[in-house]
Amino acid sequence: MTVHLVYPHQNRISAPHVIGYKLSEELRKHFDVVTHEWDSIKTITPNTGDILIGHPHPIPFTIFRNSSKVTGWKRVIIMQPYNSDFTQVGYLDDVIDRCDLFLAITGDYWFNNIKDGATLRWLPKMVQLNLAVDRAQFPKVKMAFNPAGSRKYLYIGNDHRGKNLSYLSSIATRLTEYEFAWAGKGATYPGLKRLGYVDFSTAEGRQVAASYDFMITVGKADANPTTILEALSWGLIPICTETSGYSNEHGILNIPNDDVTSACSILSNLQFADASYLSSLTEAGSLLLESKYNWPKFLSVVLASLTSEASPLITAKAAHNRFQLNRATLKMAAKLLVNNFVRAWGR
Numbered sequence: 517m518t519v520h521l522v523y524p525h526q527n528r529i530s531a532p533h534v535i536g537y538k539l540s541e542e543l544r545k546h547f548d549v550v551t552h553e554w555d556s557i558k559t560i561t562p563n564t565g566d567i568l569i570g571h572p573h574p575i576p577f578t579i580f581r582n583s584s585k586v587t588g589w590k591r592v593i594i595m596q597p598y599n600s601d602f603t604q605v606g607y608l609d610d611v612i613d614r615c616d617l618f619l620a621i622t623g624d625y626w627f628n629n630i631k632d633g634a635t636l637r638w639l640p641k642m643v644q645l646n647l648a649v650d651r652a653q654f655p656k657v658k659m660a661f662n663p664a665g666s667r668k669y670l671y672i673g674n675d676h677r678g679k680n681l682s683y684l685s686s687i688a689t690r691l692t693e694y695e696f697a698w699a700g701k702g703a704t705y706p707g708l709k710r711l712g713y714v715d716f717s718t719a720e721g722r723q724v725a726a727s728y729d730f731m732i733t734v735g736k737a738d739a740n741p742t743t744i745l746e747a748l749s750w751g752l753i754p755i756c757t758e759t760s761g762y763s764n765e766h767g768i769l770n771i772p773n774d775d776v777t778s779a780c781s782i783l784s785n786l787q788f789a790d791a792s793y794l795s796s797l798t799e800a801g802s803l804l805l806e807s808k809y810n811w812p813k814f815l816s817v818v819l820a821s822l823t824s825e826a827s828p829l830i831t832a833k834a835a836h837n838r839f840q841l842n843r844a845t846l847k848m849a850a851k852l853l854v855n856n857f858v859r860a861w862g863r
Contacts, residue, residue, distance in 0.1 A: 518548040519822065520560050522570025522580045523595070525551045529653040529717050531742040532571075535621075538650075542815045547822075552579055555852045562588045567822055569619075571596040574607045575849050584614045593821055595619040595645065597739035599761070600632045604678065604737060609833050612638055616827035619645045619818060623740035623761020640828035643821060648814040649745040649805060653717070657726040658751030658798070664788045668695040670728035670752070672714075675702030678737040680757070684708065686776050687734070691783060697728065716746070725750050729794075730786065735760040736773055744768060745809050748801035753794060755783070767801030 521543065525536030536551065543549045547567075552560070554571045559582040562568070568589050572580040584592050594612065598605055598620035612618060618641045620627065627644045630636055662668060669688075675681045681702070688696035688707025697709040704710065715721045731747035732755045740761030744754040748767060756762055757773040764770075769786075771779040786794075 517565035517567070517590070518550055518563065519543050519567045519569060520550050520552060520562070520583070522552045522554050522568070522572075522583075524554060524571075529650070531647070534650075534742075535647075538648075538811055539815065539818060542811075542819075543822075546819065553855070554578070554580065555855055557582075557852070557856050559583050559586060561586060562590075564588065565590045567591040567593070569593040569595055569818075569822065572608060572611045573852070575852055578852070581611060584611060591616050591822060593617045593619060595818065596621060598622040598642075599626045599678070599737045599739045599759075600630060600635055601678065601737035602632060602634050606634060608638070609634065612641060613830070613833065615641065617821050617824070618642045619821055621645045621647060621739055623763070624765075625758045625761050625763040626739065637831045637833065640830050643817065645814065645817050646809055647740055647742050647745060648809050648811040649742060649749050650811060651749045651805065654746045654749035655722070656749065656751040657722045658729070659726075661729050661791050661794050667729040667787050668697065668727065669730045669732045669755070669783070670697050670699060670725070671708070671732055672699045672716075672743040672746075673733065673741065674700050675705070678735055680734050680736040680738075680759075680773075681705050681708070683736070683774060683776070684732065684734045687779050687783065690776055690780050694783070694787065696732070699724070722750070725752065728752060730755050730783075732756070732783075733760050734771070734773070734779075745805065748798075748805055748809075751798050753786075753797050753801070755786075765804060767797055767799075767804045769797070 521540055523536035524532045525540050526533040527537050528534055540549055540551050555573050556579040557577055558579050568583055570580050592615045594615050618638060620642045630639055673679055685705040685707050696707055697711050699711045699714040701713060714724050731752045733741055734757045736759045738760045744762055747754045755769045755771055758770055759773050762768050771782050
């Protein structure tokens with residue numbers, strides 16, 4: 517029996533590759549494993565007892581979509597980030613009926629609020645899968661907080677529309693007396709100090725992280741970014757909107773979504789919070805990683821799904837516009853074609 521894993525899987529410390537890499541290493545302890553690029557245009561033909569698990573691509577005719585249509589699989593399991601923004605995840609409605617389970621990499625906020633009628637029908641097949649962080653790869657670097665009134669905020673990531681950087685920009689341009697920095701690639705946003713790409717696997721990158729006090733992310737449709745967990749491991753205090761997936765977690769602070777005045781009030785108060793209170797938050801965050809957001813728990817859920825016989829029935833799908841031919845999808849399709857050409861040319 518072979519497990520075919522369709523997921524980014526390079527040996528990197530950041531998501532999504534760290535997910536595929538960590539999982540493939542664990543699965544090889546139990547099964548024969550073949551890893552596949554999630555944007556490949558090909559079809560896997562299974563041998564008896566083989567399992568397909570991974571991330572369907574939004575573009576049709578890609579490997580998971582094609583392969584899930586082939587008979588002979590023992591198990592077919594979706595594993596990918598989930599939020600209830602149907603424009604992001606709606607393409608799964610064409611795939612999920614051919615699958616046994618959907619391991620939804622998502623925070624409590626999204627899993628506890630599956631109210632959109634278009635995704636509600638998926639719920640019987642859905643299993644919540646919390647993300648994880650390897651603390652050895654993100655050692656504690658924050659040993660003391662900056663002085664009151666001089667504390668700094670760091671955003672790590674891209675400017676995908678779900679990250680809601682225009683909102684963060686609105687906050688930063690209101691609180692001009694404090695530093696808001698951005699480590700990542702994308703367009704320019706007022707109020708955000710551009711650091712560009714930072715390699716946090718290096719001593720230099722960790723030194724950058726250590727100079728900040730808070731990691732802030734304000735997604736409006738973000739499954740559960742690993743940057744929150746990385747910040748906890750470094751000893752920074754994460755601040756996020758509930759629509760970043762994390763809510764009511766001791767050690768992770770929430771600010772409201774699309775309420776600049778209230779968000780600024782919370783952030784301003786943190787500038788002058790007692791250092792002992794901030795230290796208690798970092799201790800709570802450390803316990804959160806040990807109890808909930810770690811690789812043994814992540815991997816145990818995946819392994820259980822592979823050996824389970826669960827394959828719940830779901831209601832028939834309704835008619836939806838699942839694939840929109842817009843600039844974003846055209847750009848994604850063009851990149852997919854280039855990647856496949858490069859792989860073919862390199863053989």
